[in-house]
Amino acid sequence: MDFVTPALLFGAAAAALPVVLHLVMRQQPRHLEFPALRFVQRRESANRRRMRLRHLLLLLLRMAVLCLLAFGLARPSIKSSGFIGDQEAPVAAAMVFDTSPRMDYKSENKTRLEEARETADWLVKQLPPDSLVAVLDSTPGQPVFQVDLGAARQRISRLETTAAPQDLWDVIEQAVELLRKGEPERKEMPERKELYVFSDLTKAEWDPRAAAKLRQRLAESLGLGIYVIDVGVKEPQNLALGELRLLAESITRNRPWSLATEVVSTGLAAERAVEVYLVNESGEEEKRAQDIVAVASGASQGTEFSLGPLDTGTHQGFVRMVGADGLAADDRRWFTLDVKPPWKVLVASSPPLYERTRYFTEALAPDGFRQTGRAQFECDVVSFGELPQRTLEDYAVVALVDPGALDDDVWNQLDRYAESGGGVGIFLGAAARPESYQSVAAKRLLPGELGKFPRNFPDGDKYLVISSEQHPMVAKFRPLEGSVPWDAFPIYRYWPLHKRPKGTAVVATCNKEPLLVERPVGKGHVVLMTTPISMLNSAGDEPWNELVRGLENWPYFMLVLQVGSYLAGSTEGQLNYLAGETAVLRLSADERYTTYLLTTPRGDTYRQSADPKQRAIVVTSTAWVGNYQVTAGGEQGGLDRGFSVNLPPSASELGRTDEDGLKQVFGDTEFRLARSRDEIDRQMSTGRVGRELFPLLMALVALVLAVEHVMSNRFYRSERKA
Structure with a gap:
């Protein structure tokens, strides 16, 4: 007290x-003479x-x-706690602003950040003279006290939202640390310290599970007055486009492509038009598709677009939702798509070449697609004897189907090819000779050491399973988990691998023995499959597996296609990112220049150099959503690539927390919640002077x-x- x-x-x-x-x-x-009556005396004493x-x-x-x-x-x-004193005594105040994209939500013709800026500007005017004020927002930076109150107001007026905000907890921790320790060059600090947090109080931002470290830091900061200023809307209403999903970010020429998204509603039911646009070579936006989507309040409704083939090159565009709502930032999603010529694959096997490789080549390049120019791969089939005469660098993938004994010259040739960035697939069968794979050259390339004899399971009770679900080679199988009938395609024989494989076991048998192992070699990749990829084998009539048999053998074709795409590098070239992620634009040999010009969605241009180790352009600053362009070598015949950056779906989550939710965040630390200037003034008086x-x-x-x-x-x- x-x-x-x-x-x-x-x-x-x-x-x-x-x-x-x-x-x-x-x-x-007064002393008066009175007859001494005993009763009167007793009554007088009681009175x-x-x-x-x-x-x-x-x-x-x-x-x-x-x-x-x-x-x-x-x-x-x-x-209950904290410093109490004169209201006019100077204070050290840290003002933390949530500048995530959600703060652009507009109500009564004013965004939540504009409301926060106006309230904070009024609040700075109420602070006692000689007070210290630090202004922190969700943009990464070093927290400092402003020179004076005027500088603090100017800093507040320049605040903007950022597409790549750091966690609000991290910003609050920085503010608490600044108030606790002060600045090294500042010898004296006001005794009273206050923390103001301006936020719309969305559940996505105020998650108690992520605030454990903050609670510990606040417990160490005794005497700190904490004020949470609610600038949010009690019942927000908004429509948002969800995550944009491309079937593939890199496709081959003359193939159709598709994308999907959904309309997510918060607080209202509505019907909206969703449109797809592509940007042509002149920079003009061309509308390619449209769909009308009706969504109920608090629900989501998906939509999918199938579009026609595109010419070779990098294509950029966006999907937009027509109509105005509270938060405009989530009404548009950007995308980038690479269209390439078919990847060339060199397939080596033993005669008869067609019979041994036809299922493998048909899975990579179906005959119907080849005839119409829509095949993703272009296969050249040769014998193992022709392999040394081929220039492997002309191919994206080299596949060995049921190889026998190979010379060290061939192993060395394959190793150099993989080191330079090529993809090597080795699909074993009955012709394999484990003793011939013990040379130094072979071991340098192979992901594992083969056993002397294959393992036999004539009952057909073994089948393959995906053992590394997060591996990009099998990413397309993730949405199909539980619905792929692998047990309908028994594995009768396979080569065991001794010791632990040097790579990742992507596919295994149901008894957890590796069937398909991948390892990086230099800048490329090597894949080893220990059961045949084609039905015919050198030993004759006994099949090793039934992956190709049956009418429902689509998992086989899908697996071969994914292995081929991975070895060709199509799964590595990510072109669509979330704000704040590091973008890596991989370059081919003919795309290497001394410098590159990066153009951001805002039109700013920066010179960029390639990372020689990754053979890629690495862009660490992706704070603006939209389409980025990377150019080099001039307009004629030069490089013209790009990538896109979008907001994460969580940026559209506007559901609010309440005071009980804040209590879970702050734990035992006392805080004060205010929603208006009168409440702020009252809470400040209570916080500084105490409850009178x-x-x-x-x-x-x-x-x-x-x-x-x-x-x-x-x-x-x-x-x-x-």
Whole structure:
């Protein structure tokens, strides 16, 4: 407990006045001769005791009135924790602003960030002179105190939302640390320290599970006044486009392509038109497709677009939702798509070449697609004897189908090819000779060491399973988890791998023995499959598996296609990112220049150099959503690539938390929540001075006076009657 005017406590000495008056004005009894009657004496003694008790009670009540009056005028206050003192004493204040994209939500023609800026500007004017103010937002940076209050107001007026905000907890922790330690060059800090957090209080931002470290830091910062300023809308209404999903980010020429998204509703039911646009070579936006989507309140409704083939090159565009709503930032999603010529694959096997490779090549390049120019791969089939005469660098993938004994020259040739970035697929069968794979050259390339004899399971009770679901080679199988009938395609024989494979076992048998192992070699990749990829094998009539058999053998074709795409590098070239992620644009040999020009969605241009180790352009700053362009070598025949950046779906989650949710965030640390300027002013007064007891004490004075008045009238009336 503390007092605003402690000097007035000396007024409690006035409580002695009733005692003095009582003693001074006490009537002295007169001595009168009266017959000594025993009954009268007893009655007089009882009356005297009763009168003394009444006078003492009235005396105490009058003393209590004076004490309570002095106590109340001293303005006592109570505060559970923190520094209490003069409201006009300087403070060290840190103002934290949530500048995530959600703060662009507009209500009554004002965004939440504009509301926060106006409130903070008013608040700075209320701070005592000589106060220190630090302004922190969701953009990464070093927190510092502003030079003066004017500089703080100017900093607040320039705040903008960012598409790649850091966690609000991290910003608050930085503010707490600044208030606790101060700045090294600043010797003195005001005693009172205050933290203000301006936010729309969305659940996505105020997740108690992510605030454990913050609670610990706040527990160490005793005496810190914490104020949460709610600038959000109680019942937000918004429509948003969800995550944009491309079937593939890199496709081959003359193939159709598709994309999908959904309309997500918060607080309203509506019908909206969703449109797909492509940007042509002249920079003009061409509308390619449209769909009308109706969505219920609090629900989502998906939509999918299938579009026609595109010419070779990089294509960029966007999907937009027509119509206005509270948050415009999530009404548009950008995308980038690479269209390439078919990847060339060199397939080596033993005669008869067609019979041994036809299922494999048909899976990579179906005959119908080849004839119409829509095949993703272009296969050249040769014998193992022709392999040394081929220039492997002309191919994206080299596949060995059921290889036998190979010379060290071939192993060395394949190793150099993989080191330079090529993809090598080795699909074993009955022709394999494990003893010939023990050379240094072979071991340098192979992901594992083969056992001497294959393992046999004639009952057909073994089948393959995806053992590394996160591997990009099998990414397309993830949405189909549980629906792929692998057990319908038994594995009868396979080559075991001794020891632990040097790579990742992507596919295994149901008894967890590796069937398909991948390992990086230099800049390329090597894939080893220990059961045949084609149905025919060198030993003759006994099949090793039934992956190709049956009418429902689509998993086989899908697996071969994914392995081929991975080895060709199509799964590595990510072109669509979330804000804040590092974008890596991989370059081919003919796309290497000294410098590159990066153009951001805002039109800013920067010179960029390639990372020689990754053979890629690495862009670490993706704070703006939209389409980025990378150019080099001039307009004629030069490089023209790009990538896109979008907001994460969580940026559209506008559901709000409440005071109970905030209590879970702050734990045992006291905080004050305010939603208007009057509430802020009241909470600041309570936080700085404490909760004043003056109104309570004045009410108590009135009550004691009333009791004293009633009792005195009753007592004196009784005396007169007596």
